[in-house]
Amino acid sequence: MTANIPDIVIGRLPVYLRALTRLAQEGQEVTSSHELGQRLGISSAQIRKDLSHFGGFGKQGTGYQIHYLIEQLQQVLKVNQEWEVVLVGAGDLGSALAHYRGFTERGFRIACVFDNSPTKIGKQVGGFAVMSLDNMQEIIRERAIKIAMIAVPAEKAQEVADRLIEAGVRAILNYAPMNLNVPTDVHVQYIDPVVQLQRMTYYLS
Amino acid sequence: MTANIPDIVIGRLPVYLRALTRLAQEGQEVTSSHELGQRLGISSAQIRKDLSHFGGFGKQGTGYQIHYLIEQLQQVLKVNQEWEVVLVGAGDLGSALAHYRGFTERGFRIACVFDNSPTKIGKQVGGFAVMSLDNMQEIIRERAIKIAMIAVPAEKAQEVADRLIEAGVRAILNYAPMNLNVPTDVHVQYIDPVVQLQRMTYYLS
DNA sequence: TAGATTGTTAATCGATTAACAATC
DNA sequence: TAGATTGTTAATCGATTAACAATC
Numbered sequence: 461m462t463a464n465i466p467d468i469v470i471g472r473l474p475v476y477l478r479a480l481t482r483l484a485q486e487g488q489e490v491t492s493s494h495e496l497g498q499r500l501g502i503s504s505a506q507i508r509k510d511l512s513h514f515g516g517f518g519k520q521g522t523g524y525q526i527h528y529l530i531e532q533l534q535q536v537l538k539v540n541q542e543w544e545v546v547l548v549g550a551g552d553l554g555s556a557l558a559h560y561r562g563f564t565e566r567g568f569r570i571a572c573v574f575d576n577s578p579t580k581i582g583k584q585v586g587g588f589a590v591m592s593l594d595n596m597q598e599i600i601r602e603r604a605i606k607i608a609m610i611a612v613p614a615e616k617a618q619e620v621a622d623r624l625i626e627a628g629v630r631a632i633l634n635y636a637p638m639n640l641n642v643p644t645d646v647h648v649q650y651i652d653p654v655v656q657l658q659r660m661t662y663y664l665s
Numbered sequence: 666m667t668a669n670i671p672d673i674v675i676g677r678l679p680v681y682l683r684a685l686t687r688l689a690q691e692g693q694e695v696t697s698s699h700e701l702g703q704r705l706g707i708s709s710a711q712i713r714k715d716l717s718h719f720g721g722f723g724k725q726g727t728g729y730q731i732h733y734l735i736e737q738l739q740q741v742l743k744v745n746q747e748w749e750v751v752l753v754g755a756g757d758l759g760s761a762l763a764h765y766r767g768f769t770e771r772g773f774r775i776a777c778v779f780d781n782s783p784t785k786i787g788k789q790v791g792g793f794a795v796m797s798l799d800n801m802q803e804i805i806r807e808r809a810i811k812i813a814m815i816a817v818p819a820e821k822a823q824e825v826a827d828r829l830i831e832a833g834v835r836a837i838l839n840y841a842p843m844n845l846n847v848p849t850d851v852h853v854q855y856i857d858p859v860v861q862l863q864r865m866t867y868y869l870s
Numbered sequence: 871t872a873g874a875t876t877g878t879t880a881a882t883c884g885a886t887t888a889a890c891a892a893t894c
Numbered sequence: 895t896a897g898a899t900t901g902t903t904a905a906t907c908g909a910t911t912a913a914c915a916a917t918c
Contacts, residue, residue, distance in 0.1 A: 468885075474863035478842060482819075492899065500844055504899090505887055512901055520900040521894040538866045545862070556761035557858070562842060566859045567866070606869050607862065614687075631865035633858055637683060637767060639705055647868055649861035653762070653838055654771045656854035657750070657812065658679035660836035661743045661772070663852055664811050673909075697875065709875090710911055717877055725876040726918040 469510050470537075475500060476507065477533045484526050492523035539567035544603060546629075548620050549611030550575035550583075550590045553635055557611060558586030568607070572599055575612075593620075597627035607631045614638040621648075674715045675742075680705060681712065682738045689731050697728035744772035749808060751834070753825050754816030755780035755788075755795045758840055762816060763791030773812070777804055780817075798825075802832035812836045819843040826853075 479499055483491055493504035493511075500507075511517055511529075514536050518524040534540040545568050547557055558573055573585055576593040583590050591599070599605070608629045610617055617636035624632065630646050637652045684704055688696055698709035698716075705712075716722055716734075719741050723729040739745040750773050752762055763778055778790055781798040788795050796804070804810075813834045815822055822841035829837065835851050842857045 466885075470867050471864050473867075474860040475844070477863065478857070478860065479844060482843060494899080499846075501846075503887065505889095506885090508899090508901060509886080516901065518900055519894055520892065521898045523899065536867070537863050538869060539863050543862075543866060543869075552761045552764040556757040559757040560858075562859060566863070568859065568862055607865070609858070630869055631862070633861055633865075638687060639680070639684060641704075647865040649865060651856055651858060651861065652683070653765075653814070653856060654767060654773065655679040655683065656838055656856065657748075657773055657836070658682065658742050658744050658771070659676050660812070660838075660852040660854060661748060662675050662678075662741070664743060664748075664835055671909075699875080708911065710913095711909090713875090713877060714910080721877065723876055724918055725916065726874045728875065 465513050469513060472502075472506075472510055473533055473537055476510070477530065477537070477539075480526050480530050480533070484530065489526055490523050491526055491529075493518070495523075534567075541567070543568050543607055544571040544605050545569065545607045545609060546571055546596070546600060546605055546624075547573045547588075547609045547611065548575070548593070548596070548624070549635075550577075550580045550585050551611065554611035555585050557609060557635075558588055560586075571603060571605060572596075593623075597623060600624065600627035600629060605629065607633075609633045609635065611635045670718050674718060677707075677711075677715055678738055678742055681715070682735065682742070682744075685731050685735050685738070689735065694731055695728050696731055696734075698723070700728075739772075746772070748773050748812055749776040749810050750774065750812045750814060751776055751801070751805060751810055751829075752778045752793075752814045752816065753780070753798070753801070753829070754840075755782075755785045755790050756816065759816040760790050762814060762840075763793055765791075776808060776810060777801075798828075802828060805829065805832035805834060810834065812838075814838045814840065816840045 479496060493507040497504040497507050517529050517532050547554055547570050550573050558570060563570060573588040573590050574593050574596045575581060575590050580590045581592050606629060608624045610620055610632060612620055614636045617634060617638055618640060621632060621640045621642060625642060625646055632648045634640055634648055635651050640648050642648055684701060698712040702709040702712050722734050722737050752759055752775050755778050763775060768775060778793040778795050779798050779801045780795050785795045786797050811834060813829045815825055815837060817825055819841045822839060822843055823845060826837060826845045826847060830847060830851055837853045839845055839853055840856050845853050847853055
């Protein structure tokens, strides 16, 4: 039943999870594929189809128990546990990420912050002592860390990625504005605000 | 020829543009759909198909002149001009965005930074004097600004979006971890690092 | 010329939607 | 029961890929 789910379906689950969490915060206990779809601008059929890949989480006539569905989605996405993440780069962006409080409540904890600038190593950034890149691989191996965020200049990103992967990282969130070459068993997601802005200007005026 | 291009195609153009710019920086003058595809992990057929929506930019047997293709893509995406952007929210994230140097070189200039916290209004953030939200709509109207970035807490995001749209904004880059309800003529892109991390944990271990 | 690569068509593949029986 | 909504199947829609003539 859980074999070979399309990645595009997986990509929507965190969005469902986020919307459900918000509904729960608002005090609601039950929802329907129709209501959720309206909130997200997605068809109700798509939501039901997506969820049905993983099991029948709802009841005919009633809909979905929000708390139950949240738990199920967390389990599917494996975020019913806490993941340690390393952050590479302690510039403006890295520093903002280190300060961001939203990671822990949704399953991720920054374990270490690395940078190779002598002016930054040893300094505190968002409660973390910035460590040298020289220690990075050792720490990743010791703690068996699988996830990293890259917030270094574009020129350094590929080299950093190579070292992360060599040490055992299998998921990378790349904030550097460039494409990474990685083995097929390594997953990369990209965040480049300019790419997203450029996608919208096409439609303007 | 330029009628009704699928949005998914538009979404890839900025990525092509970024890769081409990098190739140009590396001193290369000509490339092929095959080379570009390899760099991006995309099939060469898809690249040729995408580009062919807008014209024949290449030469058989030779490939694409990088500089020429960059210019053409910039024109298609309307980033051969500078767009003014307002930034709402001057917390850690907003501050990092205000400091980011990568916007201007790729077509976007932050025009103003807004926040409604009295402790922030008037302070300098990345070279901008933070202004009160009370002045926001007036300034957006005066300068006919069409693009905004939202970096406020989730609870405030919808209200901020409503005010931006009322003042004339038509493209929003939303950093708040929540879905926005907007009219159909307004475009929204989302950046939520946790959503992207959660999409990858599914595949781990 | 020979080799290479485009632009485009047709075929394939995959994702979304519509519809409805099942059932709460 | 009557009304509502799920889970699922089949139909539709759209996107990707393969293949190749055109041509530099």
